[in-house]
Amino acid sequence: MKKIILLLLLAGCTGFAQKAKKDKELETLFNLMKGTYNSEKQSKADEDYFNISLKMIPIWKNKGYYLYVEQALADKQDKPYRVRIYHLVRKGDQYISEIYTLKNEKDWIGKGATPEAFDKLTEADIELKQGCEVLLKKTGDKTYAGATGDKTCPSELRGAAYANSTVTLSETQLISWDQGFDKDGKQVWGAEKGGYVFDKVK
Template sequence: MRQLLLIIFLSTLFSSCNSNSVKDVELHNLVVLLIGEFSNKEQAENDSSFAHLNLINIRIWKDKPGYWVYSEVSDAKGDHHVYNQTILNYERLDSSTIKSTSYKIISINDHSTDLNIAEFTGRPSTKLFDRLTLDSLEIKTGCQVYFKKKTSTIYSGKTGKGSCNNNIDYIDYIMSTYVVSKDKISIWTKGYNNSGKQVWGKIKGPYKYKRTGN
Protein backbone atom coordinates (compact mmCIF):
# COMPACT_ATOMS: atom_id res chain seq x y z
CA MET A 1 0.00 0.00 0.00
CA ARG A 2 2.80 2.41 0.90
CA GLN A 3 4.58 1.57 -2.35
CA LEU A 4 1.41 2.28 -4.33
CA LEU A 5 0.93 5.62 -2.59
CA LEU A 6 4.57 6.50 -3.30
CA ILE A 7 4.11 5.75 -7.01
CA ILE A 8 0.96 7.89 -7.15
CA PHE A 9 2.72 10.75 -5.34
CA LEU A 10 5.73 10.67 -7.66
CA SER A 11 3.52 10.51 -10.76
CA THR A 12 1.56 13.52 -9.56
CA LEU A 13 4.77 15.39 -8.74
CA PHE A 14 6.34 14.79 -12.15
CA SER A 15 3.09 15.65 -13.90
CA SER A 16 2.92 18.91 -11.96
CA CYS A 17 6.54 19.74 -12.81
CA ASN A 18 5.95 19.11 -16.51
CA SER A 19 2.80 21.23 -16.60
CA ASN A 20 4.60 24.09 -14.85
CA SER A 21 7.54 24.00 -17.26
CA VAL A 22 5.33 23.94 -20.38
CA LYS A 23 2.21 26.03 -19.83
CA ASP A 24 1.06 25.95 -23.46
CA VAL A 25 1.77 22.59 -25.07
CA GLU A 26 0.61 23.55 -28.57
CA LEU A 27 2.72 26.71 -28.60
CA HIS A 28 5.72 24.82 -27.28
CA ASN A 29 5.32 22.04 -29.86
CA LEU A 30 5.16 24.55 -32.73
CA VAL A 31 8.40 26.18 -31.65
CA VAL A 32 10.08 22.78 -31.22
CA LEU A 33 9.15 21.91 -34.80
CA LEU A 34 10.59 25.22 -36.03
CA ILE A 35 13.91 25.15 -34.17
CA GLY A 36 16.89 23.74 -36.05
CA GLU A 37 18.75 23.84 -39.36
CA PHE A 38 16.89 23.28 -42.63
CA SER A 39 17.70 23.18 -46.34
CA ASN A 40 15.74 22.94 -49.60
CA LYS A 41 18.65 21.14 -51.30
CA GLU A 42 16.45 18.33 -52.62
CA GLN A 43 13.97 20.77 -54.11
CA ALA A 44 16.71 22.88 -55.73
CA GLU A 45 18.30 19.79 -57.28
CA ASN A 46 14.97 18.72 -58.78
CA ASP A 47 13.95 22.20 -59.96
CA SER A 48 16.65 24.71 -60.92
CA SER A 49 14.15 27.60 -60.70
CA PHE A 50 14.42 27.33 -56.90
CA ALA A 51 17.62 28.67 -55.33
CA HIS A 52 19.41 26.39 -52.87
CA LEU A 53 18.80 28.04 -49.49
CA ASN A 54 19.54 27.34 -45.85
CA LEU A 55 17.12 28.19 -43.05
CA ILE A 56 18.28 28.42 -39.43
CA ASN A 57 15.98 28.95 -36.45
CA ILE A 58 17.55 29.36 -32.99
CA ARG A 59 15.61 29.85 -29.77
CA ILE A 60 16.88 32.83 -27.76
CA TRP A 61 15.87 34.86 -24.69
CA LYS A 62 14.35 31.98 -22.74
CA ASP A 63 13.94 34.29 -19.74
CA LYS A 64 11.49 36.57 -21.59
CA PRO A 65 7.73 35.91 -21.86
CA GLY A 66 6.69 33.91 -24.88
CA TYR A 67 9.07 32.20 -27.26
CA TRP A 68 11.76 34.21 -29.06
CA VAL A 69 13.52 32.86 -32.15
CA TYR A 70 16.34 34.13 -34.35
CA SER A 71 15.60 33.18 -37.97
CA GLU A 72 17.97 33.44 -40.90
CA VAL A 73 17.71 32.56 -44.60
CA SER A 74 20.93 32.39 -46.60
CA ASP A 75 22.31 31.19 -49.92
CA ALA A 76 23.71 27.68 -49.53
CA LYS A 77 26.19 28.21 -52.35
CA GLY A 78 28.92 30.72 -53.11
CA ASP A 79 29.50 33.32 -50.40
CA HIS A 80 26.48 32.19 -48.33
CA HIS A 81 24.80 35.57 -48.79
CA VAL A 82 22.23 36.25 -46.07
CA TYR A 83 18.84 37.22 -47.48
CA ASN A 84 16.94 37.72 -44.27
CA GLN A 85 17.65 38.02 -40.53
CA THR A 86 14.65 38.28 -38.25
CA ILE A 87 13.79 38.06 -34.57
CA LEU A 88 10.44 36.32 -34.10
CA ASN A 89 8.18 36.26 -31.06
CA TYR A 90 5.67 33.40 -30.81
CA GLU A 91 2.78 33.80 -28.39
CA ARG A 92 -0.78 32.63 -27.84
CA LEU A 93 -3.39 34.93 -29.42
CA ASP A 94 -6.57 33.01 -28.58
CA SER A 95 -7.70 29.44 -27.93
CA SER A 96 -7.07 28.33 -31.53
CA THR A 97 -4.45 30.78 -32.82
CA ILE A 98 -0.73 31.32 -32.24
CA LYS A 99 0.75 34.62 -33.41
CA SER A 100 4.27 35.20 -34.70
CA THR A 101 5.51 38.81 -34.67
CA SER A 102 8.55 39.74 -36.77
CA TYR A 103 11.24 42.21 -35.73
CA LYS A 104 14.13 43.68 -37.69
CA ILE A 105 17.47 44.21 -35.95
CA ILE A 106 18.14 47.94 -36.33
CA SER A 107 20.98 48.59 -33.86
CA ILE A 108 23.40 46.54 -31.83
CA ASN A 109 25.02 48.12 -28.81
CA ASP A 110 25.90 46.75 -25.39
CA HIS A 111 27.04 50.18 -24.05
CA SER A 112 30.73 49.32 -24.36
CA THR A 113 31.07 47.48 -27.65
CA ASP A 114 29.28 47.90 -30.93
CA LEU A 115 28.50 44.54 -32.53
CA ASN A 116 28.38 44.07 -36.26
CA ILE A 117 25.21 42.40 -37.45
CA ALA A 118 27.44 40.07 -39.47
CA GLU A 119 28.42 38.44 -36.15
CA PHE A 120 24.88 37.07 -35.93
CA THR A 121 25.05 35.21 -39.24
CA GLY A 122 25.54 31.47 -39.54
CA ARG A 123 24.84 29.83 -36.22
CA PRO A 124 25.72 32.42 -33.56
CA SER A 125 25.97 31.58 -29.88
CA THR A 126 22.74 32.28 -28.01
CA LYS A 127 24.85 34.29 -25.51
CA LEU A 128 25.47 36.84 -28.26
CA PHE A 129 21.77 37.69 -28.24
CA ASP A 130 21.95 38.59 -24.56
CA ARG A 131 23.68 41.75 -25.73
CA LEU A 132 20.60 42.74 -27.73
CA THR A 133 17.67 44.55 -26.17
CA LEU A 134 14.12 45.14 -27.35
CA ASP A 135 15.23 48.71 -28.15
CA SER A 136 17.50 47.17 -30.79
CA LEU A 137 14.49 45.85 -32.69
CA GLU A 138 11.89 47.38 -34.97
CA ILE A 139 8.56 45.61 -35.44
CA LYS A 140 7.54 44.71 -38.98
CA THR A 141 4.08 46.21 -38.73
CA GLY A 142 1.27 44.16 -40.24
CA CYS A 143 3.52 41.17 -40.95
CA GLN A 144 2.30 38.96 -38.11
CA VAL A 145 1.77 35.31 -39.03
CA TYR A 146 -1.25 33.54 -37.55
CA PHE A 147 -0.82 29.81 -36.99
CA LYS A 148 -3.46 27.18 -36.36
CA LYS A 149 -2.98 23.54 -35.44
CA LYS A 150 -4.17 21.19 -38.20
CA THR A 151 -3.12 17.81 -36.77
CA SER A 152 -1.01 16.67 -33.82
CA THR A 153 2.17 17.44 -35.80
CA ILE A 154 1.10 19.97 -38.45
CA TYR A 155 0.60 23.73 -38.09
CA SER A 156 -0.35 26.14 -40.87
CA GLY A 157 0.10 29.89 -40.81
CA LYS A 158 -0.40 32.97 -42.93
CA THR A 159 -0.11 36.74 -42.85
CA GLY A 160 -3.11 39.04 -43.11
CA LYS A 161 -4.17 40.13 -46.61
CA GLY A 162 -2.74 43.49 -47.64
CA SER A 163 -1.27 44.30 -44.22
CA CYS A 164 2.45 43.52 -44.65
CA ASN A 165 4.09 46.37 -46.54
CA ASN A 166 7.36 46.05 -48.43
CA ASN A 167 10.18 48.47 -49.24
CA ILE A 168 10.41 47.41 -52.90
CA ASP A 169 8.77 50.10 -55.06
CA TYR A 170 6.61 47.93 -57.30
CA ILE A 171 5.33 45.73 -54.43
CA ASP A 172 2.51 47.18 -52.35
CA TYR A 173 2.26 44.28 -49.91
CA ILE A 174 3.47 40.75 -49.41
CA MET A 175 1.69 37.65 -48.18
CA SER A 176 3.29 34.53 -46.74
CA THR A 177 1.90 31.09 -46.00
CA TYR A 178 3.58 28.45 -43.87
CA VAL A 179 3.16 24.74 -43.27
CA VAL A 180 5.20 23.38 -40.36
CA SER A 181 5.40 19.64 -39.72
CA LYS A 182 7.86 17.12 -38.35
CA ASP A 183 11.27 17.90 -39.90
CA LYS A 184 9.72 20.00 -42.70
CA ILE A 185 8.88 23.68 -43.20
CA SER A 186 7.35 25.13 -46.35
CA ILE A 187 7.24 28.89 -46.91
CA TRP A 188 5.54 30.65 -49.80
CA THR A 189 6.02 34.42 -49.92
CA LYS A 190 4.47 36.46 -52.73
CA GLY A 191 4.37 40.17 -53.52
CA TYR A 192 1.29 41.97 -54.86
CA ASN A 193 0.39 45.37 -56.26
CA ASN A 194 -2.68 47.35 -55.20
CA SER A 195 -4.77 45.61 -57.85
CA GLY A 196 -4.11 42.28 -56.16
CA LYS A 197 -1.90 41.01 -58.96
CA GLN A 198 1.14 38.93 -57.99
CA VAL A 199 4.25 40.78 -59.16
CA TRP A 200 6.95 38.99 -57.16
CA GLY A 201 7.68 35.55 -55.75
CA LYS A 202 7.31 31.99 -56.92
CA ILE A 203 4.34 30.96 -59.05
CA LYS A 204 4.94 27.19 -58.81
CA GLY A 205 4.72 26.84 -55.07
CA PRO A 206 6.58 27.26 -51.77
CA TYR A 207 10.18 26.76 -50.78
CA LYS A 208 10.30 23.33 -49.11
CA TYR A 209 12.88 22.97 -46.37
CA LYS A 210 13.89 19.68 -44.76
CA ARG A 211 15.66 19.39 -41.42
CA THR A 212 19.43 18.90 -41.64
CA GLY A 213 20.31 19.47 -37.97
CA ASN A 214 18.98 20.44 -34.55
Protein backbone atom coordinates in the same frame (compact mmCIF):
# COMPACT_ATOMS: atom_id res chain seq x y z
CA MET B 1 -18.42 28.16 3.68
CA LYS B 2 -15.70 25.49 3.56
CA LYS B 3 -17.46 23.89 0.59
CA ILE B 4 -17.44 27.21 -1.31
CA ILE B 5 -13.74 27.73 -0.63
CA LEU B 6 -12.96 24.19 -1.79
CA LEU B 7 -14.89 24.73 -5.02
CA LEU B 8 -13.02 27.98 -5.68
CA LEU B 9 -9.69 26.25 -5.10
CA LEU B 10 -10.63 23.43 -7.46
CA ALA B 11 -11.73 25.92 -10.12
CA GLY B 12 -8.44 27.78 -9.79
CA CYS B 13 -6.45 24.55 -10.10
CA THR B 14 -8.37 23.57 -13.22
CA GLY B 15 -7.66 26.92 -14.86
CA PHE B 16 -3.96 26.63 -14.02
CA ALA B 17 -3.80 23.15 -15.51
CA GLN B 18 -5.40 24.35 -18.73
CA LYS B 19 -2.97 27.25 -18.96
CA ALA B 20 0.00 24.95 -18.40
CA LYS B 21 -1.27 22.59 -21.09
CA LYS B 22 -1.61 25.41 -23.63
CA ASP B 23 1.88 26.65 -22.82
CA LYS B 24 3.16 23.14 -23.44
CA GLU B 25 1.55 23.22 -26.89
CA LEU B 26 3.24 26.55 -27.62
CA GLU B 27 6.56 25.01 -26.61
CA THR B 28 5.87 22.08 -28.96
CA LEU B 29 5.39 24.51 -31.86
CA PHE B 30 8.55 26.36 -30.87
CA ASN B 31 10.57 23.13 -30.82
CA LEU B 32 9.21 22.17 -34.24
CA MET B 33 10.22 25.50 -35.75
CA LYS B 34 13.75 25.72 -34.38
CA GLY B 35 16.55 24.10 -36.33
CA THR B 36 18.43 24.20 -39.62
CA TYR B 37 16.65 23.67 -42.95
CA ASN B 38 17.41 23.76 -46.66
CA SER B 39 15.54 23.41 -49.95
CA GLU B 40 18.23 21.34 -51.66
CA LYS B 41 15.92 18.48 -52.68
CA GLN B 42 13.39 20.84 -54.21
CA SER B 43 16.07 22.78 -56.10
CA LYS B 44 17.38 19.56 -57.65
CA ALA B 45 13.90 18.48 -58.70
CA ASP B 46 12.81 21.88 -60.06
CA GLU B 47 15.23 24.43 -61.50
CA ASP B 48 12.78 27.26 -60.75
CA TYR B 49 13.71 26.94 -57.07
CA PHE B 50 17.03 27.81 -55.44
CA ASN B 51 18.76 25.88 -52.70
CA ILE B 52 18.01 28.11 -49.72
CA SER B 53 19.39 27.76 -46.22
CA LEU B 54 17.06 28.61 -43.34
CA LYS B 55 18.25 28.75 -39.73
CA MET B 56 15.97 29.36 -36.74
CA ILE B 57 17.88 29.50 -33.49
CA PRO B 58 16.42 29.96 -29.97
CA ILE B 59 17.50 33.12 -28.16
CA TRP B 60 16.32 35.09 -25.10
CA LYS B 61 15.15 31.90 -23.37
CA ASN B 62 14.21 33.74 -20.20
CA LYS B 63 11.99 36.23 -22.07
CA GLY B 64 9.75 33.80 -23.94
CA TYR B 65 9.76 31.99 -27.25
CA TYR B 66 12.16 33.90 -29.52
CA LEU B 67 14.01 32.68 -32.61
CA TYR B 68 16.84 34.37 -34.47
CA VAL B 69 16.32 33.71 -38.19
CA GLU B 70 18.71 33.83 -41.15
CA GLN B 71 17.73 32.96 -44.71
CA ALA B 72 20.34 32.81 -47.48
CA LEU B 73 21.38 31.08 -50.66
CA ALA B 74 23.03 27.85 -49.51
CA ASP B 75 26.36 28.82 -51.09
CA LYS B 76 26.24 32.34 -49.60
CA GLN B 77 25.28 31.74 -46.00
CA ASP B 78 27.61 34.51 -44.86
CA LYS B 79 25.42 36.97 -46.77
CA PRO B 80 21.82 36.27 -45.75
CA TYR B 81 19.15 38.19 -47.62
CA ARG B 82 16.74 37.97 -44.69
CA VAL B 83 17.58 38.50 -41.02
CA ARG B 84 14.71 38.47 -38.53
CA ILE B 85 13.61 37.64 -35.02
CA TYR B 86 10.39 35.68 -34.54
CA HIS B 87 8.43 35.80 -31.30
CA LEU B 88 5.84 33.08 -30.71
CA VAL B 89 2.79 33.89 -28.59
CA ARG B 90 -0.58 32.23 -28.13
CA LYS B 91 -4.08 33.68 -28.35
CA GLY B 92 -6.77 31.11 -27.71
CA ASP B 93 -6.33 28.27 -30.20
CA GLN B 94 -4.25 30.48 -32.46
CA TYR B 95 -0.46 30.78 -32.43
CA ILE B 96 1.08 34.04 -33.59
CA SER B 97 4.59 34.38 -34.99
CA GLU B 98 5.45 38.06 -34.61
CA ILE B 99 8.14 39.28 -37.01
CA TYR B 100 10.86 41.72 -35.98
CA THR B 101 13.65 43.37 -37.93
CA LEU B 102 17.02 44.20 -36.36
CA LYS B 103 18.16 47.80 -36.58
CA ASN B 104 21.83 46.81 -37.01
CA GLU B 105 21.35 43.41 -38.59
CA LYS B 106 24.86 43.19 -40.04
CA ASP B 107 26.24 43.12 -36.50
CA TRP B 108 24.32 39.91 -35.78
CA ILE B 109 24.89 37.86 -38.92
CA GLY B 110 26.50 34.55 -37.98
CA LYS B 111 25.91 35.06 -34.27
CA GLY B 112 23.48 32.13 -34.29
CA ALA B 113 26.48 29.88 -33.67
CA THR B 114 26.70 31.45 -30.20
CA PRO B 115 23.10 32.25 -29.17
CA GLU B 116 24.22 33.70 -25.84
CA ALA B 117 25.62 36.64 -27.83
CA PHE B 118 22.02 37.84 -28.23
CA ASP B 119 21.82 38.51 -24.50
CA LYS B 120 23.40 41.87 -25.40
CA LEU B 121 20.58 42.60 -27.87
CA THR B 122 17.81 44.70 -26.33
CA GLU B 123 14.18 45.14 -27.25
CA ALA B 124 15.08 48.68 -28.36
CA ASP B 125 17.31 47.13 -31.06
CA ILE B 126 14.44 45.37 -32.82
CA GLU B 127 11.32 46.66 -34.55
CA LEU B 128 7.99 44.91 -35.03
CA LYS B 129 6.80 44.52 -38.64
CA GLN B 130 3.21 45.55 -38.09
CA GLY B 131 0.71 43.45 -40.02
CA CYS B 132 3.31 40.85 -41.03
CA GLU B 133 2.69 38.36 -38.24
CA VAL B 134 1.87 34.80 -39.28
CA LEU B 135 -1.26 33.33 -37.67
CA LEU B 136 -0.97 29.57 -37.19
CA LYS B 137 -3.40 26.87 -36.13
CA LYS B 138 -2.80 23.27 -35.21
CA THR B 139 -3.95 20.96 -38.03
CA GLY B 140 -2.89 17.57 -36.65
CA ASP B 141 -0.38 15.82 -34.45
CA LYS B 142 2.64 18.17 -34.57
CA THR B 143 1.43 19.89 -37.76
CA TYR B 144 0.49 23.54 -38.14
CA ALA B 145 -0.64 25.84 -40.94
CA GLY B 146 -1.29 29.53 -41.31
CA ALA B 147 -0.69 32.79 -43.12
CA THR B 148 -0.35 36.53 -42.81
CA GLY B 149 -3.45 38.67 -43.05
CA ASP B 150 -4.70 39.52 -46.53
CA LYS B 151 -2.79 42.60 -47.76
CA THR B 152 -1.84 43.56 -44.19
CA CYS B 153 1.95 43.31 -44.56
CA PRO B 154 3.48 46.34 -46.33
CA SER B 155 6.42 45.77 -48.69
CA GLU B 156 8.43 48.04 -50.97
CA LEU B 157 10.69 45.33 -52.41
CA ARG B 158 10.88 45.46 -56.23
CA GLY B 159 7.90 47.75 -56.53
CA ALA B 160 5.63 45.78 -54.23
CA ALA B 161 2.89 47.36 -52.15
CA TYR B 162 2.28 44.40 -49.86
CA ALA B 163 3.44 40.84 -49.18
CA ASN B 164 1.58 37.66 -48.34
CA SER B 165 3.05 34.57 -46.68
CA THR B 166 1.64 31.10 -46.10
CA VAL B 167 3.29 28.48 -43.91
CA THR B 168 2.82 24.79 -43.16
CA LEU B 169 4.96 23.02 -40.59
CA SER B 170 5.61 19.41 -39.59
CA GLU B 171 8.34 17.53 -37.76
CA THR B 172 10.43 17.18 -40.92
CA GLN B 173 9.48 20.09 -43.17
CA LEU B 174 8.58 23.74 -43.31
CA ILE B 175 6.84 24.95 -46.46
CA SER B 176 6.91 28.72 -46.88
CA TRP B 177 5.43 30.71 -49.74
CA ASP B 178 6.33 34.41 -49.70
CA GLN B 179 4.96 36.64 -52.46
CA GLY B 180 5.05 40.37 -53.12
CA PHE B 181 2.30 42.20 -55.04
CA ASP B 182 2.01 45.70 -56.44
CA LYS B 183 -0.94 48.01 -55.76
CA ASP B 184 -2.88 46.40 -58.63
CA GLY B 185 -2.42 42.89 -57.24
CA LYS B 186 0.22 41.82 -59.76
CA GLN B 187 2.92 39.57 -58.32
CA VAL B 188 6.34 41.23 -58.52
CA TRP B 189 8.52 38.89 -56.44
CA GLY B 190 8.50 35.46 -54.86
CA ALA B 191 7.93 31.92 -56.11
CA GLU B 192 5.06 31.62 -58.57
CA LYS B 193 4.21 27.91 -58.63
CA GLY B 194 4.14 27.22 -54.91
CA GLY B 195 6.08 27.54 -51.69
CA TYR B 196 9.65 26.61 -50.91
CA VAL B 197 9.93 23.19 -49.31
CA PHE B 198 12.50 23.32 -46.53
CA ASP B 199 13.65 19.96 -45.19
CA LYS B 200 14.88 19.92 -41.61
CA VAL B 201 18.50 18.79 -41.55
CA LYS B 202 19.16 19.27 -37.82
